Amino acid sequence: MTNKVTTTWKGNMLFESDNPTGNTVLMEAGSAHGGEGKGVSPKAMMLSSLAACSGLDVVSLLKKMRAEITDFNMEVIGELTEEHPKYYHTVHLDYHFYGTELKEDKITKAVTLSIDQYCGVMEMFRRFSKVTTKIYFHES
Structure with missing residues (x-):
């Protein structure tokens, strides 16, 4: 494609x-x-693309798993190299899930599948940076 x-x-x-x-x-x-x-900025757009790519996977997978959430957002922090051409050498992505009776096992599985198997932008980032992730659950 x-x-x-x-x-x-x-x-x-x-x-x-x-x-x-x-x-x-x-x-x-x-x-x-x-x-x-x-x-x-183009570099901020790259971080947004990473979050959106993985987020689309996660939302789709959670729907298939029938794991309802009230809200979901991601925060991405990228650290640029000091020298030109400046690129993200380290990227950290936090996943925040909100709701009542969150199905943490299904949410974790959906995020893991996105990170390890489905998100092409994540794979692209791994080619030039160290990518770390963390999941947060916020019960209401």
Whole structure:
């Protein structure tokens, strides 16, 4: 399978990128490098892509397992190298699940399957960084 995106300069330090479905996203440099706060930085977008890829797996798997959750979010922290080209040498992903009577065994299984088997973005990150994860359960 091949994906194609087109990224277009929108002036100053802002770019708009489409995806195969036609949706678009704005990306730009941070304010220290001329950005105006209109888009997400490309490196932050990478962390968002990692979370979304794994999150999509987890939600799909939990639905199949009939393991209901009230809410779910992920926090990703990436540490960049000091020297150019700066890349994430270490990435940590926290999974936070909220609900009543959380089925921790099924949730853990879904996260593990995403991490070890399904999430392609996770595998890409593992090619250049050390990736760690942790699961948190918040009963209400």
